[in-house]
Amino acid sequence: MTKNNKEYLIKRDNQVYEVVIGLEVHAQVLSESKLFSASPTKFGSEPNTQVSLVDAAFPGMLPVINEFCIKQAIKTGIGLNAKINNRSIFDRKNYFYADLPQGYQISQYKNPIVGEGSVTLDMPEGEKKIGIERLHLEQDAGKSIHDIDPKNTLVDLNRSGVALMEIVSKPDLRSLDEVNAFIKKLRSIMRYLGTCDGNMQEGSLRADVNVSVRKKGVLELGTRCEIKNVNSIKFMQMAIDYEANRQVDVLEEGGSVDQETRLFDTKKNETRSMRTKEDAHDYRYFPDPDLLPLELNDEFIEDIKKDIPELPDEKKKRFIEKFKLSPYEANILVSDIETSKYFEDVSIKSDIKLATNWITGELFALLNDKNIEITESPISSEDLAKLINLIKDGTISGKIAKTVFEIMADGNKNPEKIVEEKGLKQQSDPKELEKIIDKVILDNPKNVGAYKSGKDKLFGFFVGQVMKQSNGKANPQLVNEILKKKLS
Amino acid sequence: MSEITNFKLCDLVDKIKKKELSSKEITEAFINRSKKSTKLNSYISDNFDDAIKRAKEFDSKPNLNKKIPGIPMAVKDLFCTKNLKTTAGSKILENFIPTYESTVTQNILDHGGIIIGKLNCDEFAMGSSNETSYYGNVQNPISENLVPGGSSGGSSSALAAKLTPATIGTDTGGSIRQPASFTGTVGLKPTYGSCSRYGIVAFASSLDQAGPMTHDVKDCALLLEVMSSYDVKDSTSVDFVRGNYLNDLSDNIKGKKIGVPREYRVDGMPKEIEKLWEKGIKIIRDNGGDVIDISLPNTNYALPAYYIVAPAEASSNLARYDGVKYGFRSRGENLIDMYEKTRSEGFGDEVKRRIMIGTYVLSSGYYDAYYLKAQKVRRLIKNDFDEAYKKVDAILTPSTPSSAFKIGEKLNDPVSMYLNDIFTVPINLAGLPAISIPAGHDKNGFPLGLQVIGKAFDEQTILNIAFSIEKNIGYKNNINDWWIK
Numbered sequence: 001m002t003k004n005n006k007e008y009l010i011k012r013d014n015q016v017y018e019v020v021i022g023l024e025v026h027a028q029v030l031s032e033s034k035l036f037s038a039s040p041t042k043f044g045s046e047p048n049t050q051v052s053l054v055d056a057a058f059p060g061m062l063p064v065i066n067e068f069c070i071k072q073a074i075k076t077g078i079g080l081n082a083k084i085n086n087r088s089i090f091d092r093k094n095y096f097y098a099d100l101p102q103g104y105q106i107s108q109y110k111n112p113i114v115g116e117g118s119v120t121l122d123m124p125e126g127e128k129k130i131g132i133e134r135l136h137l138e139q140d141a142g143k144s145i146h147d148i149d150p151k152n153t154l155v156d157l158n159r160s161g162v163a164l165m166e167i168v169s170k171p172d173l174r175s176l177d178e179v180n181a182f183i184k185k186l187r188s189i190m191r192y193l194g195t196c197d198g199n200m201q202e203g204s205l206r207a208d209v210n211v212s213v214r215k216k217g218v219l220e221l222g223t224r225c226e227i228k229n230v231n232s233i234k235f236m237q238m239a240i241d242y243e244a245n246r247q248v249d250v251l252e253e254g255g256s257v258d259q260e261t262r263l264f265d266t267k268k269n270e271t272r273s274m275r276t277k278e279d280a281h282d283y284r285y286f287p288d289p290d291l292l293p294l295e296l297n298d299e300f301i302e303d304i305k306k307d308i309p310e311l312p313d314e315k316k317k318r319f320i321e322k323f324k325l326s327p328y329e330a331n332i333l334v335s336d337i338e339t340s341k342y343f344e345d346v347s348i349k350s351d352i353k354l355a356t357n358w359i360t361g362e363l364f365a366l367l368n369d370k371n372i373e374i375t376e377s378p379i380s381s382e383d384l385a386k387l388i389n390l391i392k393d394g395t396i397s398g399k400i401a402k403t404v405f406e407i408m409a410d411g412n413k414n415p416e417k418i419v420e421e422k423g424l425k426q427q428s429d430p431k432e433l434e435k436i437i438d439k440v441i442l443d444n445p446k447n448v449g450a451y452k453s454g455k456d457k458l459f460g461f462f463v464g465q466v467m468k469q470s471n472g473k474a475n476p477q478l479v480n481e482i483l484k485k486k487l488s
Numbered sequence: 489m490s491e492i493t494n495f496k497l498c499d500l501v502d503k504i505k506k507k508e509l510s511s512k513e514i515t516e517a518f519i520n521r522s523k524k525s526t527k528l529n530s531y532i533s534d535n536f537d538d539a540i541k542r543a544k545e546f547d548s549k550p551n552l553n554k555k556i557p558g559i560p561m562a563v564k565d566l567f568c569t570k571n572l573k574t575t576a577g578s579k580i581l582e583n584f585i586p587t588y589e590s591t592v593t594q595n596i597l598d599h600g601g602i603i604i605g606k607l608n609c610d611e612f613a614m615g616s617s618n619e620t621s622y623y624g625n626v627q628n629p630i631s632e633n634l635v636p637g638g639s640s641g642g643s644s645s646a647l648a649a650k651l652t653p654a655t656i657g658t659d660t661g662g663s664i665r666q667p668a669s670f671t672g673t674v675g676l677k678p679t680y681g682s683c684s685r686y687g688i689v690a691f692a693s694s695l696d697q698a699g700p701m702t703h704d705v706k707d708c709a710l711l712l713e714v715m716s717s718y719d720v721k722d723s724t725s726v727d728f729v730r731g732n733y734l735n736d737l738s739d740n741i742k743g744k745k746i747g748v749p750r751e752y753r754v755d756g757m758p759k760e761i762e763k764l765w766e767k768g769i770k771i772i773r774d775n776g777g778d779v780i781d782i783s784l785p786n787t788n789y790a791l792p793a794y795y796i797v798a799p800a801e802a803s804s805n806l807a808r809y810d811g812v813k814y815g816f817r818s819r820g821e822n823l824i825d826m827y828e829k830t831r832s833e834g835f836g837d838e839v840k841r842r843i844m845i846g847t848y849v850l851s852s853g854y855y856d857a858y859y860l861k862a863q864k865v866r867r868l869i870k871n872d873f874d875e876a877y878k879k880v881d882a883i884l885t886p887s888t889p890s891s892a893f894k895i896g897e898k899l900n901d902p903v904s905m906y907l908n909d910i911f912t913v914p915i916n917l918a919g920l921p922a923i924s925i926p927a928g929h930d931k932n933g934f935p936l937g938l939q940v941i942g943k944a945f946d947e948q949t950i951l952n953i954a955f956s957i958e959k960n961i962g963y964k965n966n967i968n969d970w971w972i973k
Contacts, residue, residue: 053588057808059581060568060590060687062722092804094850098823103807153823155812284850286859289693289801291723 008175009216010248016216017251019244021179021209022171022224025186026164027196028140028204029072035139035163036063036106043202047156055161057101062290065090069163070294072195073113073137074304076165079189079311080132082117084301088136090291094284099142099155107166109285112136113294119169119189120313121181122331130182131170140164165196171210171221176237183207183233184335188312192337206231211243213251222247223257227264227271239264243271315340323352332360338374342381349385351392358388362402366409379408387415397476400424428475430482433466436474437482440465451487462487492517497559497654497707498734504550504557511550511558511602514653515543518560519604522651527971528627530646532565533573534605542602554600555714562652564643565606566613567593567698568687572603576689577611577621577639580809580816580834590687591719592656592698599714607655608642611836612806613663613691615639616908617898620838625895628671629967630934634892637667643701644671648965654702654711658688660695661794662888662912665924668701669887669937672926672965674708674954675701677912679944680919681726684719690805692798693724695916705925705955709733712947731948739956742776746940746953747880751787752911754889761886761936764928768884768938771960772953780880784872789865790914795906796849796862797917802839803846809834841902870918877943882953885911887924887937911939921947925954926963933966 010017034041037054054061077084089111092104114135121128142160144153167186173179187198187205198205206229212222227243230236242264247257261280262271275281287293310318312334319330333343333356347355363384367374387404390396396404396419404415404424419425427433440462441448451458466479492514495503503509519536539560546558568574568586575581593603610620618626618641626641628634629649636645640657644667647655657664659677668675676699683698690696700711713734718727748769753762769779811817811830818833820826835843849858876883889910898905915922921944924937938957942950 056813058568058586058588058814059574059576059584059689059808060586060685062686064721064723094804094807096807096810096824096827098810098812101808101813103810104804282852284804284847284852284855286800286804286850286855289724290690 008244010213010244012248012252015252017213017244017248018216019174019240020171020212020214020221020224021173021240023169023173023179023182024208024210025167025169025183026206026208027076027167027186027190027198029069029137029163029165030194030196031066031069031072031163033066033068034161035066035069035137037161039161041162043204045158047154047158050158051160055101055157057103063106063288065291065294066163069137070113070296071304072163073135073165074296074301075193075308076167076190076195077114077117077135078305078308079193079195080114080117080119080135080167082132082135083115084296085111085113085115086296086298087111088113088294090137090288090294091285092288095281097141097144098153099144099157099160101142101157101160105139105141106288106291107138108136111293119182119185121178121185122327123178123181128178130172130178133168133170135165135167138164138166171212171224176240179209179236179240180233183236185312188335188337192309192311200232203231207236209236209240209243211240211247212257213244213247223259225257225259225271226261228261228274230264235264235266238266238269239271242269246271323347325352325356329356329360336374342374342377345381346385346388349382350388354388354391355385358384362405378411379405383408383413383415390415390419394426394428394475395419396424396426400426400472424473426475427470427473428478430478433470433474433478433482436466436469437479437486440469441486448487459483459487493521493650493653495653496703497556498710500559500653501556501710504559505552511543511546511560512540514558515539515560515602515604518650518652521649522562522605522646524972525649525651528629528645528649528651529624530607530626530642530649530651531562531605532575532577532608532621532623532642535572535603536605539602539604546600546602551600555710556596557600558602559600559653560602560604561596562605562607562643562646562655563593563596563603564609564640564655564657566609566658566689567656568689569593569603569606572606574606574689575623576613577609577623578809578835578839579622580830581689582622582816584815586687588687591684591717591721592688592715594687595715595717596656601714604652607640607646610639610641610663611839612689612802613639613658613660613696614802614838614842616662616666616905617893617895618642618645618667619895619899620836622836627971628892629971630671630892630965631932632970633895634934635670635895637670637892639663640667640675640701644668644673644675647671647673647701647703648967649971654700654707656698656711656715657701658691658696658698659912659916660691660697660798661916662909664699664701665887665912665922665937665939666908668924669926670892670935672935672963673701673703674705674923674925675699676708676712676923676947676951677915677921678712678716678947679726679921680916681724682716682730682921682945682947684717684722684725686719686721692801693805694801695794695798697916705923705951705958706734706737708923708954709737709951712951726945728945733948733951736948737955738952739775739959741772741953741956743778744772744882744949744953745778745780745880746772747780747782747876747883749782749784749787749876749883749885751784752885754910757886757889758891758930760928760930761889764936764938765884765886767961768927768957771957772884775956775960777953777956779884782876782880782883784869784876784914786865786868786872787914790869790917791906791910793862793865793869794909794913794917795845796858797866799842799846800850800859800862801846803843803850806835806839806843838902866917869914873918873920873941881943881946882949883941884953885939885941887911887939891930891932891934891936915941920944921950923950923954925958926965927957927961928963935965
C-alpha cells in the first residue's frame, strides 16, 4: 500500500484501486455574533448563556442576517479564487432534533453565496490544484449532551445559530497527504483572511469526508460513502484509510458499495453505517420565507476585495523573489500567517538569512518543545532581531547566541542586557587574544611540537584551549587567524 | 357606564383629549362589559387588573399627545405580549408566557394603548370560523350559535360586541377581512411588509400580516397608523413612508378608477351579495368614481396555490413546537416518542391536517409538482393584479361568498370551509392591501361585507374609497346583547 505518495493505491491480488476523496469542510465564521442573532459566539462559555430568543426559536422570533458574516463568507470565497454570487438564497433544511430549536437549519441549498473556485497545494511532486465546488453559509446546531444525566439528554444552545461556512471540494483529492495539505491550506487561507480561526480542537473546523474507490484507469467515479464529522486530520486519515480498504474488500468479494452515511469510531478505528440512502432524511428544503434573497451588488463585492490581505500563495512568491528564500523555506514561513508576520518583523530589523535559520531552527524547536503557538512565543520578534544583530555585528558568536537564546526563552529578556550582564561579549581585541594564545602555546610545548611536525589535527585542540581560557567569548575567526600565524 | 362602550375609537380618543372621560372610566367600562360577556368566549385570557392599574397610572400623568392615549384594547392571542400568556389558540402553548413584546403590540403600548386581554382565535390562525381553537368556539354577537369568522374570530366577536373599542388581528388568507365581514365590522389587511411580524406567532411567513379591526373606517385609519412601522427585527418589513392615514382620510373619490373583476362572480353566490356589489358600484359611480370591468384570469388557481404555500410554510414554522424548550410536553420513552406524543396531543386536527399537507408538498419528488408550481401560480396572480393596476386605482369585490354560518355547520367539510377564503386569499398571495367594510345584510339579517383591494403600499386610496362607501351605504349593526342576561 502506498498511501502517502502521489497516488493512494490499494493493491489486491491482480487489482489496483485508486482512492478518490472529497471533503465538506465546516468552518466556523470568525464573528462576534451569530449568523441571524446578536448573541455572542465565544467558545467555552457556561452552557446556555449565549442564547437569544431567536437562537432558541421562541414563537414569533425572526432571523435577521448578520452582514459581517456575509462579508466573511465573501472574503473566504475570494481567498478560494471563487465566483461570488450576486444572488443567493437561504433555505430551510427541515429535521427534528433536540438541539435544533427551530426544527430546521437555515442553510443555502440551491443558490450558495460562493460558487466554483480552487486551492493550490504544494506537494513534494509540485503544485496541485484542488477544485472547490461551492461555499455556503449555514447555522450551526446546538449540542446534545448524553453523558451527564443518566436519564435525560441535556441541550446546550450556545452554538445554536453560530455561522458556519460549508466549503465543498471537488473529488480531486487522491492521497492522505493531499487531504492533510488541503485542510492545512484551507486553514492557512482563512487565518490569513481572519474569517475562521481554524481551531479543530474547539470544533471551529470540522469535516465530512466523501470516499470512493475505483479500479485504476477507470474514469467513472465509484459509489461514495460520506463519513460524518471527523474533527482532526489524523482521524480523517484513519477514517479514509479504513473506509477505502473496506470498500475495496466489498468490491473484491464481488459486492457493490452502497451509498450511505457512515460514522468514524475513533476508539475502534473503523467506520460504521449511520444511515443508508433509502433511509436518508428528506429535508424538505425550501426558501426561508423569513429572509429575502441575498442580493449583493458588484460594488459591495469590490469593496471587500480591496480589504483582502496578501495570501499565502502570493506571499510565498514574494519571499522567494524578494528575499531569495528557497521554496521550501518560503513554504514553511508562509503557511501560518503569524509565523510569516514574525518572520517579516525579524528580517526587516535584522538579516533575512539569519532570521530564516533562527526561526525555522531554534525558534520552531522551542515552540515545539513548549507546544505553543508563535503568538505565545516567549521571545518577541523584536528581541530575536536584536539577538541576530548581535551576531551580525560580531558582538557575540553564533554559539554564544544559542546560550543567550536559551536565557531569553526563559523570560523574554533583552539579549543586549543578557550579553552585558553575563559578560558574554565576544573578545575581538587582537591584543587580548594574543595574550591568551601566547599562554596556551607556552603551556603546551609538546602539542606545539607535534603540530609543527605535521599533526594538523591538533589545530582544533589549540582553538579549544583558547576558547576555554576565554570562557567561550573569543572571536573564533580572529583566534583562527592569530593561531595560524603564531604556530607557523 | 354602558354608554361608554358605544363610543368608537376616535370618539374615545377625542373624549380623553378633552378630558371628558378618564382612561380608568373607559377601561373599566370595557372590562365590565367583557366580564358580562363570557358567554361569547371571545377572550382566552384577560389582563383586567393590570389594565386598570395602567389606566390609573395614565390618568395620574396623562400624555395626550399619543395617538390612542389611555385607550384599552384586547388583542388577538397570536401576538406575543410580555408577561401575558400567549397561546395562539393552541394547547401546545397553553402555559406560554413570553418575556418579550411583539412589535405591533409594542406600537400600541407606545402610542398610549392599554392591553386588557388576549382574544380567542383559530389554532395557529388556521381556520375560518374560530372552531379550531383549543379554547372553544366563539359566538358571533349578531346571533346565537353563529360563527364570528376566523381566524381572528375572538377579535371580531369582541369588537362587534363592544368588549373592546378596536382590536387587531392577523390575516394570512382572509383572517381579518372574513371575520370583519361576518360581524359587520371593518377589517384591513395591510400590504405585506407594512406591519412587523416580529413577535407574532407565525402561521405562513410569506402571507401573514397584522392589521386593524374597528367599527368604522376612521378608526381603522387611526389604528393602522399606530400599528404600521418599519422594523429591523423583521427582514421582510419594508421601509416605506407611512401615510397620515387618518389626517388624509377623504371621501372624495372623484376620478378614481375602480376595477370590478369578472372572475369574482362565482357560481352559487347568494343574490344578496350580487346586489350588494351592485350597490357598492353605484355608490362609487354616484361619487364620481370610474368603474371599469377588469379581468384577473388566474383567480381560480389562487385557492389551491394558497392551500399549498400556506401549509408548506406552516409545517416548517410549527416544527419548533416540539416539547423541548417551552410549552406543552408529553413524556415519552425517548426523544422521538416524546415528539410524537407532544405533537399528537398538543396540536388539534386542523393544524395536524395542514402540517401533513405542508410536509407532503415539500417532500422530495413532490416539491416541483406542488410547492414550486404553487409559487409559479402565485407569480401569475401577482402579475394579474399588476396588469389590472395599469388601468385602475383599486378593485371592488365582495369580501366573502356567503354570510356567517352556524357553529358546526362546516366543521367536517374542510373544503367548503376553505372556499370561504376564495375572495380574500388572492390578495395575500399578491401581498396587497385590502379592506373589508360592512355593506348590508343577507335574508337572515347577517352582515355582508365589500372588499376594496389596493396597490401595494397605497392603503390611503382603499381607506378613502371605503370611507366613501361607508358614508353612503348606511349600514348599521343590529345587536341586541342576547348573551347578556
